[in-house]
Amino acid sequence: MEETINLKELFQILRKRLLMILAVTFTAVLASAIVSFYFITPIYQSSTQILVNQKKADNSIVQYNEVQTNVQLVNTYSIIIKSPAILDQVKKQLNLDMSVQELTNKINVASEKDSQVFSVTVQDAKPELAKDIANTTAAVFKEEVAKIMSVDNVSILSIAEVAKEQSPIKPQPMLNIAIAFVVGLMVSVGLAFLLEYLDNTIKREQDIEKILELPVLGVVTKMEEKKAAAAAVTKVREQTIGS
Structure with a gap:
């Protein structure tokens, strides 16, 4: 009661x-x-995918140890791609008026577990700039990692593009x-x-x-x-x- x-x-x-x-x-x-609607600046996102896989001769068999080595290299490459050695060149090529730290904050590198593929995602208020940063970062990384690691096992799977009516990822x-x-x-x-x-x-x-x-x-x-x-x-x- x-x-x-x-x-x-x-x-x-x-x-x-x-x-x-x-x-x-x-x-x-x-x-x-x-x-x-009126005060938060819309942020756009653009991504590119990179494959870590050693080039092999025709009819050669892919060894399990080689695949595991490539998978482990993904973690190393995820750090290298956001290093000043890569981003300094990205800044110069795109004439970006920002510091390396500011550029680093715009870039996110992610990979699936036990995958040889990792993605480079860039967020910016300008969709065209986000696309350019993503593609240029991937291209510079592919060129420089061969010199840094003395390997040739990086390929760009997909390039970043801007959709005709791309919607911002935030705010929602x-x-x-x-x-x-x-x-x-x-x-x-x-x-x-x-x-x-x-x-x-x-x-x-x-x-x-x-x-x-x-x-x-x-x-x-x-x-x-x-x-x-x-x-x-x-x-x-x-x-x-x-x-």
């Missing part, structure tokens, strides 16, 4: 603070939409709005309960019974100002007539 009463009280609190809850949630959603306005709605709703509901908890005023006779643990013997009903004045005038007239 106590759980039912508490549950009803929770709903009553939410109902009483409904306007505040809606206002906070709507404000969060509106702010998220404005920031996502609808996702941001959904997150803002959930966060705004949680914050507003929490605020409603906090305000109710901090409100120690007595509003009902039940509050008196709960605090003082005494029964309520009588209740003075609230009267509107005009009705109270009319009642007072009527009482005076009755007293005047009676006297």
